Amino acid sequence: MKLAGNDILIQSLINEGVEYIFGYPGGAALHIYDAIFKQNKMEHILVRHEQGATHAADGYARATGKPGVVLVTSGPGATNAITGIATAFMDSIPMVVISGQVAKHLIGTDAFQETDMIGISRPIVKHSFTVESAENIPEIVKQAFYIATSGRPGPVVIDVPKDTTAPDKLFEFNYPDEVNIRSYSPPIDPEKNQIERAVEAIIASEKPVIYAGGGAINSNASSELIKLNEILNFPVTNTLMGLGVYPATDERFLGMLGMHGTYQANMAMHNADLIIAIGARFDDRITNTPKLFAPNAKIIHFDVDHSSVSKIIEANIAVFGQVKNSLNEIIKLCELKKEMINTKKISSWKNQIKEWKKSHGLNHDMYLEDSDDSPIMPQAVVQHVYNITEGKAFVTSDVGQHQMFAAQYYHFDEPRKWINSGGLGTMGFGLPSAMGVKLAFPNDEVVCITGEGSIQMCIQELSTCTQYNLPIKIININNEALGMVKQWQDMNYGGRHSESTYQSSLPNFIELVESYGHVGIKIEKNSELKSQLERAFSLKDKLVFVDVYVDPDEHVYPMLVAPNGSLKDMWLDKETKT
Amino acid sequence: MIQRKVSIILENKPGALVRVVGLFHQRGYNIESLHVDPVNDLTKYKYVEKNLNIKLKEGEVSHLIISTTVNDNLLRQILRQINKLIDVLIAEEVK
Numbered sequence: 271m272k273l274a275g276n277d278i279l280i281q282s283l284i285n286e287g288v289e290y291i292f293g294y295p296g297g298a299a300l301h302i303y304d305a306i307f308k309q310n311k312m313e314h315i316l317v318r319h320e321q322g323a324t325h326a327a328d329g330y331a332r333a334t335g336k337p338g339v340v341l342v343t344s345g346p347g348a349t350n351a352i353t354g355i356a357t358a359f360m361d362s363i364p365m366v367v368i369s370g371q372v373a374k375h376l377i378g379t380d381a382f383q384e385t386d387m388i389g390i391s392r393p394i395v396k397h398s399f400t401v402e403s404a405e406n407i408p409e410i411v412k413q414a415f416y417i418a419t420s421g422r423p424g425p426v427v428i429d430v431p432k433d434t435t436a437p438d439k440l441f442e443f444n445y446p447d448e449v450n451i452r453s454y455s456p457p458i459d460p461e462k463n464q465i466e467r468a469v470e471a472i473i474a475s476e477k478p479v480i481y482a483g484g485g486a487i488n489s490n491a492s493s494e495l496i497k498l499n500e501i502l503n504f505p506v507t508n509t510l511m512g513l514g515v516y517p518a519t520d521e522r523f524l525g526m527l528g529m530h531g532t533y534q535a536n537m538a539m540h541n542a543d544l545i546i547a548i549g550a551r552f553d554d555r556i557t558n559t560p561k562l563f564a565p566n567a568k569i570i571h572f573d574v575d576h577s578s579v580s581k582i583i584e585a586n587i588a589v590f591g592q593v594k595n596s597l598n599e600i601i602k603l604c605e606l607k608k609e610m611i612n613t614k615k616i617s618s619w620k621n622q623i624k625e626w627k628k629s630h631g632l633n634h635d636m637y638l639e640d641s642d643d644s645p646i647m648p649q650a651v652v653q654h655v656y657n658i659t660e661g662k663a664f665v666t667s668d669v670g671q672h673q674m675f676a677a678q679y680y681h682f683d684e685p686r687k688w689i690n691s692g693g694l695g696t697m698g699f700g701l702p703s704a705m706g707v708k709l710a711f712p713n714d715e716v717v718c719i720t721g722e723g724s725i726q727m728c729i730q731e732l733s734t735c736t737q738y739n740l741p742i743k744i745i746n747i748n749n750e751a752l753g754m755v756k757q758w759q760d761m762n763y764g765g766r767h768s769e770s771t772y773q774s775s776l777p778n779f780i781e782l783v784e785s786y787g788h789v790g791i792k793i794e795k796n797s798e799l800k801s802q803l804e805r806a807f808s809l810k811d812k813l814v815f816v817d818v819y820v821d822p823d824e825h826v827y828p829m830l831v832a833p834n835g836s837l838k839d840m841w842l843d844k845e846t847k848t
Numbered sequence: 849m850i851q852r853k854v855s856i857i858l859e860n861k862p863g864a865l866v867r868v869v870g871l872f873h874q875r876g877y878n879i880e881s882l883h884v885d886p887v888n889d890l891t892k893y894k895y896v897e898k899n900l901n902i903k904l905k906e907g908e909v910s911h912l913i914i915s916t917t918v919n920d921n922l923l924r925q926i927l928r929q930i931n932k933l934i935d936v937l938i939a940e941e942v943k
C-alpha cells in the first residue's frame with residue numbers, strides 16, 4: 271500500500287492500537303491533522319492548551335497502563351507541552367509526543383515557529399527521534415512505543431518536519447511486526463542468586479517493612495505484591511506514587527510514608543532492620559536526610575532501572591528486573607521457606623507499630639463533625655468523598671495541601687486509581703488528567719480533588735469537558751490561598767505570607783463553570799457538607815464543580831522536620847514535634 | 849578522588865553525542881576532557897560485539913572518552929546513567 275507521510279504517521283499510530291490522541295493544531299502539524307480528518311479509528315481530543323494535552327494523555331496512561339499519545343505543532347505548541355512531558359518523565363509514565371517541526375530546509379534559519387524541540391526536551395525524555403524521511407516513520411513510531419512502555423517507562427518525543435508529512439509524495443507503507451534496538455535491552459528476569467540472598471535477609475529479619483512505590487504500579491505487580499505478603503505478613507507502606515498498589519484497607523497497611531506520611535509508617539521505616547523496596551526510588555521526600563535514614567536497616571531493592579539503585583541509599587541486595595517477574599520468583603522461594611520466618615519477633619514488631627498508630631495515627635472520623643460553629647476541615651471533605659464514592663473512584667489531584675489530604679484520607683484499594691504528579695509536583699495536572707481517565711473509563715466515577723490555586727492553572731480545560739461531555743466531579747478545596755506555600759511560610763518564615771494569598775481576586779467559580787455549561791455547587795457550612803456532596807455525585811451526567819470553603823489556617827501533618835531531620839523527626843501538629 | 853576515564857561506545861547517529869554530554873551537565877558531573885572518534889577499525893571492539901551479541905559495521909559507532917574526577921560511588925552512578933541512554937552500546941571505566 272502506498273501512502274503519504276501524514277497518512278503513514280496516523281496509520282502507524284492506529285497500528286499501535288492508539289484510541290485517543292490529545293492535541294492542538296498549528297501550521298507545522300496541518301498535514302498530520304488532515305490525515306486525522308480522513309480516518310475514524312482513532313479519536314482526536316482537542317484540548318485548550320497543549321499542557322492540557324500532555325496531562326490528559328498522562329492521566330489516560332496512568333489509569334490504563336497504555337501509553338498516552340499527544341500531537342502538537344512546532345514552536346509554542348511544542349514548548350507548551352514541556353511541563354506535561356517533564357511531569358510524565360519524573361513519574362515514569364509511558365507517553366509518545368509528536369511535535370510538528372518546520373520543514374527540513376528551514377531548520378536552523380529561525381523560521382516562523384521554529385524551536386529546537388529535541389534540544390529543549392532532551393533532559394526530560396527517555397528518548398527522542400527526528401523524522402528524516404516519511405519512509406522512516408513506521409520504524410520510528412514502533413521504536414518510540416517500545417521505548418516508552420518497556421523497562422522504566424517514560425515519554426518519547428518524535429519531532430516531525432513538515433515536509434516529511436507532505437500529502438503529495440507517496441511511499442510504500444509496511445508497519446513492522448517486531449522491534450529490536452541493539453543498544454537497548456532493559457532487564458526482565460532477576461538473577462537467581464539475588465533472589466536467594468533476598469530471601470535469606472527476609473528470614474533473618476525481625477523488624478521488616480515493605481516499601482512499595484510507583485514502579486510496582488508501572489510493572490503491574492499489585493497482585494504479586496499482595497500474594498507475597500500473604501506469605502510474609504509484613505507491614506507495608508506505599509509512597510505517594512505507590513498508593514493503591516497494596517490495599518489501603520488491609521490491616522497490614524501503614525499508610526503513606528515520607529514528608530506527609532503517617533506517624534506509624536515513618537517510625538516503622540526508621541526503626542526497621544529490613545526494608546524491602548519495590549519499585550521505589552528513595553527520593554528526598556521519602557528519606558529526609560539520607561545519612562540519617564533508617565540507620566539499622568538492610569535494604570533489598572527491587573527495580574528495573576539500574577541507575578535508581580544505590581543512587582541515594584546504598585542497597586545491600588539489588589534485584590534488577592521487571593518488578594512483577596522478580597516478585598514472582600521471590601514468591602516461589604518464600605513459599606518454600608516460609609516456616610523459617612521469625613513470626614514471633616515480627617509479631618512484637620507489629621505490636622509496636624500498632625502502638626505508634628494508636629498514639630499519633632491520623633483521625634479518620636473528622637467527617638462526623640456537622641456543627642456550623644467550626645469551619646469545614648479539608649480532611650473531612652476527602653473523607654466524605656471517600657464514603658460517597660465507596661472508595662472506588664479514580665481520584666486525580668493537583669499539588670498542595672489538598673493533594674496531601676487526598677493521599678492521606680482516601681483509602682485506595684487498587685492500583686491506577688490515584689493519579690497525581692508526585693515527582694514534578696505540577697499544579698494544573700488534576701483537571702486535564704481527569705479528562706484522560708474519564709475517556710478511558712466513561713462508566714467509572716472520576717474525581718479531581720484540587721485547590722483554588724491549582725485549578726486555575728489549567729481551568730481552560732473545562733471547555734474541553736463540555737465539548738466531549740466528560741462528567742467529572744471537581745472538588746475544589748478552597749482555602750483562598752496557596753495553602754502549602756502558606757504552611758511553609760507559617761512554619762519557616764515567621765508567618766510572613768509573601769505572595770501566597772490573592773486578596774479578593776478569586777473568580778466566582780460557580781458562575782465560571784456555569785458559563786461552560788457545567789453545574790456549580792458552593793459549600794460553606796459543615797451542616798451542608800455531606801448532603802451537598804451527595805447531590806454533586808448524584809448528578810451523573812454532569813460535570814459538577816464543588817467549591818468548598820475550608821479552614822484557611824489548617825496545616826498538613828505529620829510533616830518531616832527538615833533540614834537535618836530523620837524519618838522519626840516529625841511535626842505532629844502546630845505545636846508538637848516528636 | 850582521582851581522575852577517571854570513561855569509555856563509551858555509542859551509535860554514530862545525530863544527537864547521540866549531545867545526549868551523553870548533556871547528561872553530565874544535567875546530573876552535575878564535570879567533564880575534564882572529551883575525545884570522540886568514529887570507529888573504523890573494528891578489531892579493538894570485538895568484545896562489544898560479543899557482549900551484545902551483535903555485528904558492527906565500519907563507521908556505525910563512535911568511541912567517546914571522557915575524563916572526570918569522581919569517587920567510586922559517583923562513577924558507578926555515572927556509568928549506569930550513561931548506559932541507560934538508548935543510543936549507548938557500552939559505557940565502562942578505562943582501567
Ligand SMILES: Cc1ncc(C[n+]2csc(CCOP(=O)(O)OP(=O)(O)O)c2C)c(N)n1
Pocket residue numbers: 668669670671672673695696697698720721722723724725747749751752753754755
Ligand atoms: C506549576 C507550579 N507552580 C508552583 C508550585 C509551588 N506550589 C506548590 S503547592 C502550591 C500552592 C497550591 O495552592 P492550591 O492549589 O490552592 O492548594 P492548597 O495548598 O491551598 O491546597 C504552590 C504554589 C507548583 N507545585 N507548581
Ligand SMILES: [Mg+2]
Pocket residue numbers: 670721722723747748749750751752753
Ligand atoms: Mg488553596
